[in-house]
Amino acid sequence: RKEVEQDPGPFNVPEGATVAFNCTYSNSASQSFFWYRQDCRKEPKLLMSVYSSGNEDGRFTAQLNRASQYISLLIRDSKLSDSATYLCVVNGRDDKIIFGKGTRLHILP
Amino acid sequence: DAEITQSPRHKITETGRQVTLACHQTWNHNNMFWYRQDLGHGLRLIHYSYGVQDTNKGEVSDGYSVSRSNTEDLPLTLESAASSQTSVYFCASSSPGQGAFFGQGTRLTVV
Numbered sequence: 028r029k030e031v032e033q034d035p036g037p038f039n040v041p042e043g044a045t046v047a048f049n050c051t052y053s054n055s056a057s058q059s060f061f062w063y064r065q066d067c068r069k070e071p072k073l074l075m076s077v078y079s080s081g082n083e084d085g086r087f088t089a090q091l092n093r094a095s096q097y098i099s100l101l102i103r104d105s106k107l108s109d110s111a112t113y114l115c116v117v118n119g120r121d122d123k124i125i126f127g128k129g130t131r132l133h134i135l136p
Numbered sequence: 137d138a139e140i141t142q143s144p145r146h147k148i149t150e151t152g153r154q155v156t157l158a159c160h161q162t163w164n165h166n167n168m169f170w171y172r173q174d175l176g177h178g179l180r181l182i183h184y185s186y187g188v189q190d191t192n193k194g195e196v197s198d199g200y201s202v203s204r205s206n207t208e209d210l211p212l213t214l215e216s217a218a219s220s221q222t223s224v225y226f227c228a229s230s231s232p233g234q235g236a237f238f239g240q241g242t243r244l245t246v247v
Contacts, residue, residue, distance in 0.1 A: 061235045068173065068224055070238035114179070122167055122186065122232050128178030 030054060033115050033127035041135050044105055048130045050115030051097045059118035060091055062100050064111045065129065071114055074100075102132075110134045138163040142227050142239035149246055155214045157242050159227030165237075167230045168210040170194075170202060172223040173241075179226065185210055217246045 033050045040046045052060075060077035075082065077089040077098045088101040102109055115127035140161040149155050161168065170182040171194075181194030183202040191202050199221060201213045214221055222245050230236035 059233045059235075063235075068241075070226055070240050071179070073235040073237070076235060116235070118230075118233060122230070123181070123184060123192075124167075124169060124228070124230060124236050125181070126171070126179040 030125045031115055031117050031127040033130050035128060035130060037131040037133050039133045039135055040105055042105060042107055045101065045103045046105055046132065047099060047101045048113055048115075048132075049097050049099050050127050050130075051095075052115075052117045052125075053096070054117070054119055055093075055096060057117045057119055060098050061116040061118075062087075062089055062098075063114040063116055063126075065114055066111050071126075074113070105132075105134050107134050107136060140227060140229055140237050140239045142225075142242050144242060145240065146243045147245070149217050149244070151217060151219060151246055153217050155217050155244065157212045157214075157225055157227075157244070159210050159212065159239055160208055161227075161229040161237075161239075162208065163229055163231075163237065164207060165229035165231050166207065167232065167236075168204070169228045169230075169236065170200070170210065170212045171226045171228065172196065172221075173226060174223050182212065182225075183210075214244075217244075219246050222246045 062074040063071040065071040081090045086103045112129040166187045169184040171179040185204040225242045227239040228236040
């Protein structure tokens with residue numbers, strides 16, 4: 028089983044719709060979780076951290092489910108500018124940062 | 137402002153040559169990482185370091201080496217460049233338990 032798994036997509040979503048991604052991780056000892064955004068093979072940029080209590084940043088909501096070992100990202104009222112690849116990231120107890128392969132999102136006008 | 141920079145941004149080299157990619161961060165982070173990214177493979181960890189004089193192999197370390205003589209720098213060396221090492225290389229740094237910050241990447245072509 029891969030350490031971090033994501034559905035590669037692409038997700039083709041009309042502008043204004045809500046879209047959700049999930050990501051699963053294999054190491055139950057993982058400590059920290061993040062979502063990153065990457066545009067056209069530019070460097071990944073930190074979108075938000077993910078906490079068990081759930082956290083929200085504007086139109087973006089992230090959630091961690093430790094029992095089932097998955098994290099999620101919800102994007103509401105999607106914009107054309109949200110088109111990108113979204114990377115799930117897990118930090119182990121050893122601080123090694125492991126990336127999922129990413130989920131491609133295309134917002135359609 | 138603190139930052140992480142990579143150089144060169146673009147490099148073309150010949151098969152068999154030794155190549156070194158530079159990574160310099162001013163975040164004062166102990167943790168530094170090198171990744172490569174190819175279409176269809178996502179980001180793959182090459183080497184990482186938790187501090188000065190510490191280096192560790194990642195999942196695709198064959199043909200690469202790193203050294204950490206100070207906190208700010210983690211140069212990546214390709215001992216004898218091969219066409220299979222044509223890729224985009226990203227360097228990142230982080231604090232324990234925190235998200236990582238990335239350099240802008242180096243596009244390496246081996247001909």
